[in-house]
Amino acid sequence: xxxxxxxxxxxxxxxxxxxxxxxxxxxxxxxxxxxxxxxxxxxxxxxxxxxxxxxxxxxxxxxxxxxxxxxxxxxxxxxxxxxxxxxxxxxxxxxxxxxxxxxxxxxxxxxxxxxxxxxxxxxxxxxxxxxxxxxxxxxxxxxxxxxxxxxxxxxxxxxxxxxxxxxxxxxxxxxxxxxxxxxxxxxxxxxxxxxxxxxxxxxxxxxxxxxxxxxxxxxxxxxxxxxxxx
Ligand code: CA
Numbered sequence: 554x555x556x557x558x559x560x561x562x563x564x565x566x567x568x569x570x571x572x573x574x575x576x577x578x579x580x581x582x583x584x585x586x587x588x589x590x591x592x593x594x595x596x597x598x599x600x601x602x603x604x605x606x607x608x609x610x611x612x613x614x615x616x617x618x619x620x621x622x623x624x625x626x627x628x629x630x631x632x633x634x635x636x637x638x639x640x641x642x643x644x645x646x647x648x649x650x651x652x653x654x655x656x657x658x659x660x661x662x663x664x665x666x667x668x669x670x671x672x673x674x675x676x677x678x679x680x681x682x683x684x685x686x687x688x689x690x691x692x693x694x695x696x697x698x699x700x701x702x703x704x705x706x707x708x709x710x711x712x713x714x715x716x717x718x719x720x721x722x723x724x725x726x727x728x729x730x731x732x733x734x735x736x737x738x739x740x741x742x743x744x745x746x747x748x749x750x751x752x753x754x755x756x757x758x759x760x761x762x763x764x765x766x767x768x769x770x771x772x773x774x775x776x777x778x779x780x781x782x783x
Contacts, residue, residue, distance in 0.1 A: 566610045603631055
C-alpha cells in the first residue's frame with residue numbers, strides 16, 4: 554500500500570491490553586489507528602474524522618457497542634463505514650444479530666489477531682468495491698450481471714438463477730455477513746414464504762459450483778449469524 558493513503562482503523566475497546574495489541578498489529582500492517590476506550594469517546598472521534606473501518610467491542614462502558622453501531626448506521630455520513638463487532642461468546646453474536654444493529658461482520662472473542670486482520674482487509678476491499686461496468690469481481694471470481702455469466706479463473710461456471718442471485722448479493726458486498734432472513738428477502742423476495750433451511754440448501758449448491766474446479770471455498774459460515782463472502 555505504498556502509494557495509497559494509510560487506511561484508518563478506529564479501535565473501540567475498553568480492555569487496555571486488547572486495545573494495545575490490536576493497535577500494535579494493525580500499525581505493523583501499515584494501518585493508521587485511533588483508539589477509544591468507550592462508546593462516548595468513539596462517537597466523538599468519529600464526528601471529528603470518519604475512519605475507514607471500525608473495530609467495535611460489544612460490551613463497553615457508558616454507550617454500548619450496539620448503541621454506537623446503531624447510531625452510526627442511521628446517520629447518512631457514517632452509514633457506509635464498515636463495522637466489525639467483537640463479542641465475547643457466540644451466543645452474544647446471536648443476540649447482537651437478533652438486534653439487527655447493522656454491523657458488517659462479527660468476530661467472537663477470543664479471536665486470533667491474524668483472523669481479525671483478514672476481516673479488516675476484507676472490509677476495506679468492500680469499501681472500495683472492484684466494479685468494472687456490469688462486472689463484479691472478487692478475487693478470481695468474475696460475475697457479469699448483464700449477461701449472467703460467471704467465471705472463476707478461466708473456468709465458466711454454470712449457476713442456477715437462485716445461486717446466481719445469491720452470488721451477486723455476496724459479491725456486491727464482500728465481507729458483509731448476511732443472515733438467512735436477509736438473504737431470503739434479497740434473493741427470494743419478502744412476499745414468498747420460504748423456510749430458512751432453503752437458504753442453506755442453495756448455499757450448498759453454490760459452494761459446490763464455486764469449488765468444482767478445485768478452487769478454495771470463498772464462502773464463510775458465521776456461526777449463529779449467517780454467511781459471508783471472504
Ligand atoms: Ca469490553
